[in-house]
Amino acid sequence: MIRKITILLFLFSILFATNLFAQRISKKTNQLKPLKIFVAGINVGNGLEDLNPSKIEAAFAFAMLMSNYFDIIPQKDIDTISNRWKKEGKQVNIKSLAEYFKTDFLIYLNFNRFKNMLRCDATLLSDKDFQKQSHGEGYSYLNYIDTVKKEFLYDPSILTAILRAFAASVKDSSMYSHLRNPIYPAKTLVISGIEFIKRPSSPNWKIFDNEVINSFYIIEKLFESASKSQKFQPFDVETRDSIYATFKLYAPENYKAPNQMELYALRKFEVQTFLTGSFEQLGDSAKLTLVINEFNSMGIIEIKRAEGVLRKDSMQELDILLEALGKELFDITEQVSFD
Numbered sequence: 001m002i003r004k005i006t007i008l009l010f011l012f013s014i015l016f017a018t019n020l021f022a023q024r025i026s027k028k029t030n031q032l033k034p035l036k037i038f039v040a041g042i043n044v045g046n047g048l049e050d051l052n053p054s055k056i057e058a059a060f061a062f063a064m065l066m067s068n069y070f071d072i073i074p075q076k077d078i079d080t081i082s083n084r085w086k087k088e089g090k091q092v093n094i095k096s097l098a099e100y101f102k103t104d105f106l107i108y109l110n111f112n113r114f115k116n117m118l119r120c121d122a123t124l125l126s127d128k129d130f131q132k133q134s135h136g137e138g139y140s141y142l143n144y145i146d147t148v149k150k151e152f153l154y155d156p157s158i159l160t161a162i163l164r165a166f167a168a169s170v171k172d173s174s175m176y177s178h179l180r181n182p183i184y185p186a187k188t189l190v191i192s193g194i195e196f197i198k199r200p201s202s203p204n205w206k207i208f209d210n211e212v213i214n215s216f217y218i219i220e221k222l223f224e225s226a227s228k229s230q231k232f233q234p235f236d237v238e239t240r241d242s243i244y245a246t247f248k249l250y251a252p253e254n255y256k257a258p259n260q261m262e263l264y265a266l267r268k269f270e271v272q273t274f275l276t277g278s279f280e281q282l283g284d285s286a287k288l289t290l291v292i293n294e295f296n297s298m299g300i301i302e303i304k305r306a307e308g309v310l311r312k313d314s315m316q317e318l319d320i321l322l323e324a325l326g327k328e329l330f331d332i333t334e335q336v337s338f339d
């Protein structure tokens with residue numbers, strides 16, 4: 001749901017230890033010393049003409065603070081040394097600055113937006129002469145908007161995308177698991193069509209008579225459930241349909257399983273998983289089967305399935321069933337809270 005709210009960056013505390021990097025211990029204090037990270041570049045790409053890069057800088061600094069293990073080199077310190085060297089006629093480049101500050105890691109951040117989805121790509125460079133490279137990506141849904149100015153409120157989504165991308169780049173999915181509301185790298189998910197299967201011998205149910213409206217309703221309810229998941233980042237229907245439209249696939253039929261062209265479009269947009277299934281009348285009841293599939297190099301594989309039976313023609317009962325199946329599919333144990 002898009003709402004007008006006043007945005008504050010999340011205030012979290014975290015205690016964290018990573019097994020990816022060698023632990024540096026101070027000889028004087030016998031404590032872990034934070035690893036120094038140098039933001040070598042920030043690129044703001046497609047769909048983000050109204051985004052000030054300073055918001056990304058602030059969010060990344062906050063992300064490093066929450067990791068409790070990385071120490072970002074302040075931009076003002078970098079600017080001070082750069083200006084001094086220029087006046088002295090010295091060569092100024094990223095490598096020389098990184099060496100001056102005894103940097104452990106360089107990072108490049110790239111941001112893009114497609115409709116209501118924000119993507120962050122993090123490229124981390126380390127080792128001698130920063131030749132070792134590691135990449136991570138993180139997505140976040142842009143669900144906050146200033147309804148007066150008609151502008152996205154980017155801050156929470158930028159932070160979430162950075163946390164996911166950075167955790168993926170350092171290959172530690174539990175890096176931000178100690179937050180009050182944990183953030184993990186999450187697979188992108190599109191909720192595609194659910195095949196409505198009517199049986200002539202079955203009673204005439206209103207749910208099946210209104211398949212166009214009710215299939216959309218099911219998809220929206222599943223999106224709500226998936227939004228609570230720590231393992232998946234769902235695309236909203238508007239973004240999904242915009243992907244299809246890019247490939248001239250207009251007016252998708254939500255009461256039918258996705259066709260090959262729709263799946264091709266999702267794969268081309270680097271969507272990782274999609275949800276589909278069937279809703280089939282069985283005598284005096286109906287069986288709802290939901291399946292999450294993942295794209296891989298070999299094609300498509302099923303990774304999760306949930307199913308249940310609807311005993312009567314009732315939207316209220318359908319809501320209860322969808323909630324139960326959503327919790328099972330997306331491994332939802334409790335409601336995420338920001339209170």
